[in-house]
Amino acid sequence: MATKKLRPRATVRRGTAVLAAVSALAILAGCSATSDSGSSSDSGTPSGTLQVLVSSADASDAAFRAINKSFEAKYPKVKVVFSTISNDKYPAAESSRLTAGNVDVLVAKPVQVPSYAKDSEADDARLAESGSFIDLTKQSFMKNYTPSVLSSIAFKGKQYTIPTGISYETGVYYNKDIFKKYGIDVPTTWSEFEKVADTLKSDGVTPLGIGGKDSWPAGLPMLAAVQGQYPTTADKEGVAKNLWNQKTKLTDAKPQAILDTTEKVFGYAQQNFAGVPYSATPGAFAAGQYAMTPDGTWNYPTIASAVASKFDIGYFPLPTSDTAANNQYLTGKVELRLAAASSTKNKTAALAYLKFFSDPTNYKTFVKLSGFAPAEPNIPSGDFLDSISQYTKKFVPAWDQIWVANTKAGNAALFPFNYVSLTPMGTDSAKAAAQQAQQDWAAAF
Amino acid sequence: MTNFYPFPRRGPMRTIFIVGLAVLGVFGLVPAVGVLVISFTDIRGLPNLPIHWIGIDNYLAFFSRAHVGDNLNAIKNTLVFAIVSTVVQILAALGIALLFNQKLRGRNVYRAIVFMPTVLGVTVIGLIWSLIFNPAGGPASSVLKWFGTNSAFFGDPKLALALVIFVQIWSILGVSVVIFLAGLQAIPEDVQEAASIDGATAWQRLRLVTIPMLAPSITANVLLGIVNALQSYQLAYVLTGPNNHATQLLSLEIYVQGFGGTPGAVVSQSQGYASAISIVQFVIVGVISVASLLYLRKREARL
Numbered sequence: 001m002a003t004k005k006l007r008p009r010a011t012v013r014r015g016t017a018v019l020a021a022v023s024a025l026a027i028l029a030g031c032s033a034t035s036d037s038g039s040s041s042d043s044g045t046p047s048g049t050l051q052v053l054v055s056s057a058d059a060s061d062a063a064f065r066a067i068n069k070s071f072e073a074k075y076p077k078v079k080v081v082f083s084t085i086s087n088d089k090y091p092a093a094e095s096s097r098l099t100a101g102n103v104d105v106l107v108a109k110p111v112q113v114p115s116y117a118k119d120s121e122a123d124d125a126r127l128a129e130s131g132s133f134i135d136l137t138k139q140s141f142m143k144n145y146t147p148s149v150l151s152s153i154a155f156k157g158k159q160y161t162i163p164t165g166i167s168y169e170t171g172v173y174y175n176k177d178i179f180k181k182y183g184i185d186v187p188t189t190w191s192e193f194e195k196v197a198d199t200l201k202s203d204g205v206t207p208l209g210i211g212g213k214d215s216w217p218a219g220l221p222m223l224a225a226v227q228g229q230y231p232t233t234a235d236k237e238g239v240a241k242n243l244w245n246q247k248t249k250l251t252d253a254k255p256q257a258i259l260d261t262t263e264k265v266f267g268y269a270q271q272n273f274a275g276v277p278y279s280a281t282p283g284a285f286a287a288g289q290y291a292m293t294p295d296g297t298w299n300y301p302t303i304a305s306a307v308a309s310k311f312d313i314g315y316f317p318l319p320t321s322d323t324a325a326n327n328q329y330l331t332g333k334v335e336l337r338l339a340a341a342s343s344t345k346n347k348t349a350a351l352a353y354l355k356f357f358s359d360p361t362n363y364k365t366f367v368k369l370s371g372f373a374p375a376e377p378n379i380p381s382g383d384f385l386d387s388i389s390q391y392t393k394k395f396v397p398a399w400d401q402i403w404v405a406n407t408k409a410g411n412a413a414l415f416p417f418n419y420v421s422l423t424p425m426g427t428d429s430a431k432a433a434a435q436q437a438q439q440d441w442a443a444a445f
Numbered sequence: 446m447t448n449f450y451p452f453p454r455r456g457p458m459r460t461i462f463i464v465g466l467a468v469l470g471v472f473g474l475v476p477a478v479g480v481l482v483i484s485f486t487d488i489r490g491l492p493n494l495p496i497h498w499i500g501i502d503n504y505l506a507f508f509s510r511a512h513v514g515d516n517l518n519a520i521k522n523t524l525v526f527a528i529v530s531t532v533v534q535i536l537a538a539l540g541i542a543l544l545f546n547q548k549l550r551g552r553n554v555y556r557a558i559v560f561m562p563t564v565l566g567v568t569v570i571g572l573i574w575s576l577i578f579n580p581a582g583g584p585a586s587s588v589l590k591w592f593g594t595n596s597a598f599f600g601d602p603k604l605a606l607a608l609v610i611f612v613q614i615w616s617i618l619g620v621s622v623v624i625f626l627a628g629l630q631a632i633p634e635d636v637q638e639a640a641s642i643d644g645a646t647a648w649q650r651l652r653l654v655t656i657p658m659l660a661p662s663i664t665a666n667v668l669l670g671i672v673n674a675l676q677s678y679q680l681a682y683v684l685t686g687p688n689n690h691a692t693q694l695l696s697l698e699i700y701v702q703g704f705g706g707t708p709g710a711v712v713s714q715s716q717g718y719a720s721a722i723s724i725v726q727f728v729i730v731g732v733i734s735v736a737s738l739l740y741l742r743k744r745e746a747r748l
Binding site for chain 1: 491515
């Protein structure tokens with residue numbers, strides 16, 4: 001059968017090449033950044049698109065949205081594109097958005113690591129070092145912030161971020177009605193705490209509620225236990241250094257005591273807490289299923305709305321030392337820190353946003369909605385934070401703000417107090433968990 | 446007459462073949478070689494950072510004294526996950542396919558129900574099963590309560606992996622069932638009939654007629670199952686978190702190293718190291734799938 005020659009072969013080949021090239025180009029073009037960010041200078045009236053990227057929490061998201069709204073009202077030519085990403089996915093989003101150059105203001109946490117932990121800088125520190133964030137040191141709005149907070153987040157003498165607030169993470173929320181019913185006072189020492197927990201247990205009340213499925217909430221009692229053994233910042237910095245220099249072992253008396261205490265705290269928690277998600281604890285606490293729950297102050301808005309007016313809530317530092325003075329402060333962290341990307345195509349709007357945020361009037365709104373303690377002086381912090389002001393007179397950074405993990409060490413030495421291996425989170429006793437951590441730690445050197 | 450059905454000539458066929466190859470090359474081969482190359486660097490996937498050629502340091506780190514324990518645990522979990530989920534999935538799918546191949550009333554409804562989880566996204570599946578296995582008041586915990594017992598489910602380090610495997614099987618069973626059903630329907634009726642006339646019992650017909658004639662479907666299912674299970678981490682991630690020792694899988698480790706954060710700790714991450722783990726995983730997946738392919742093909746030929 002004769003077939004009609006449709007087209008010469010060479011044309012087909014050329015056509016193929018062109019088609020392949022065009023399709024490849026079209027696909028690759030789709031991958032590149034399509035940023036429409038208005039002006040690129042840093043002067044004049046802000047306009048164009050402003051990309052804001054933060055790691056998410058219900059309360060702070062709402063607070064950022066309120067700021068964004070009033071920012072857009074003040075600068076009608078600016079359109080804020082707000083992205084909020086869950087904590088565990090944030091690093092991936094941050095690196096891809098920075099690489100693509102379509103982020104202007106973002107949450108970043110450059111931490112200057114001590115010389116003994118050289119090469120263990122996390123990504124944000126490396127980014128600050130390489131000039132990926134705009135140096136904010138000389139910006140006028142930095143003067144609005146509390147100097148001691150700024151000095152705690154300085155990176156090699158410079159400021160790359162503004163602190164949006166402070167959270168405390170080593171306390172427990174308690175149900176004042178239950179405490180009253182069983183005639184219990186707020187404990188100030190470890191033995192008092194044990195007595196409180198035992199009293200509650202004997203009355204058929206579960207003392208503590210922990211959302212262990214997310215792992216880190218079970219780490220909060222560990223951070224509190226560190227406070228009991230190493231109360232001052234100098235103590236914590238000392239033990240971190242000695243661990244890195246291998247003068248202190250994770251099986252020594254004090255590090256071991258941290259795990260022993262954490263194990264006992266786990267023993268007071270609700271049955272099967274290792275499978276309970278963090279998000280489920282405020283509801284169960286509000287339902288009166290347990291008398292206390294270790295949680296950070298950032299979660300107060302959520303807990304308060306779950307509890308509503310069912311009972312009064314209080315908050316006290318989890319006392320892990322038998323010396324009351326060691327338990328007198330809550331330890332905390334500087335919350336979500338905002339940086340401006342130096343690759344921004346809209347520096348004017350980015351800096352205007354940070355300035356607007358830092359303005360005490362706007363910052364007041366943010367603090368109120370986010371539940372963070374203020375990082376600016378003379379900002380009212382709300383009834384709850386006022387009620388715990390005796391524990392926050394001095395800002396004491398928590399252990400996780402001081403410790404630098406070693407990538408060369410095994411997983412058991414990550415924190416490095418190995419609470420994740422403790423039964424029921426893992427399968428080890430406090431002693432075995434410490435030994436495992438020490439083994440993984442020593443292997444790094 | 447041409448031999449290029451459905452194409453009239455060689456030209457269009459080549460065009461389509463080349464475009465396909467180009468797409469595969471650009472999006473499959475180039476990234477794969479890229480991963481191998483960057484596994485010898487300390488790349489972090491961040492702008493403005495220098496990238497250094499560090500030779501086999503990432504591989505040495507993977508097998509270092511500090512990491513080898515965690516990594517062997519991940520490899521062990523990966524193998525248990527792959528083997529158990531594939532075997533159970535094949536057996537269950539075969540049973541269900543045989544059942545649904547009968548003339549049952551409403552069998553299309555059953556088929557749809559079995560296939561339905563395949564349509565759901567991983568996050569949705571994660572949410573459903575997290576709620577079912579919530580130790581505080583989930584339906585599974587209520588059932589255990591009737592028997593006077595309780596469990597932390599995904600929070601129990603001895604049980605977590607088994608439950609993740611169970612959910613994995615539940616979620617992909619539908620695909621295997623469909624492949625088996627297609628295979629079963631391709632078996633001619635008269636072969637079965639002839640076997641019956643020769644006096645074969647139902648069991649003999651299954652063992653000596655149905656299963657041998659299903660061999661290509663079994664091969665397809667085993668390979669798909671193994672490769673999928675060896676690379677799958679999404680369910681372990683959404684159900685038990687990124688850093689759970691009990692359910693740590695090799696591919697999950699790659700994700701966490703390359704893209705994820707470790708909540709509660711400031712850790713220096715490197716995508717170069719993640720790539721090195723990918724290559725180790727590639728070798729494991731490659732060896733296991735080629736070995737099983739060879740074995741299954743040989744068996745198919747023998748049958």
